[in-house]
């Protein structure tokens with residue numbers, strides 16, 4: 001028997017002023033995106049903003065549907081759009097925000113499992129870590145690579161086994 005431990009390092013901040021100007025700008029974009037979310041069913045508006053290597057910022061938000069499973073999370077809307085518009089440009093960072101009852105959440109909201117899998121594929125595709133900024137009004141968390149958010153992940157090489 002061999003025991004291994006997988007460690008995730010989370011950097012926590014109490015104020016947006018502690019982030020770099022580039023990170024602050026990305027959070028601003030994610031907040032802006034959340035305000036345009038189409039979420040009449042959950043009333044939970046999520047905004048994502050992606051910073052690309054070419055300095056472009058791509059925004060996305062959750063898009064819901066009366067046939068509930070047909071909707072899509074903000075992170076995947078943003079990431080699929082980034083990859084469809086710039087298939088050859090690596091992704092550097094993604095910021096995520098969430099809003100309910102007319103206010104941004106106090107605590108950071110982490111991406112769901114399916115979104116982690118999609119973000120991870122982009123990280124693998126460009127062989128470059130993607131920084132994750134999870135914004136909350138009272139706390140901000142940063143994780144330096146998606147792999148740390150999804151241990152024991154499924155990857156394309158497994159399709160050949």
Ligand code: THU
Pocket residue numbers: 039042044045046061062063064071072073074075110111112115
């Ligand atoms: N949602 C996201 O956009 N991202 C996540 O990572 C979690 C959940 C959306 C999906 C749905 O529109 C609403 O939040 C409530 O689950």
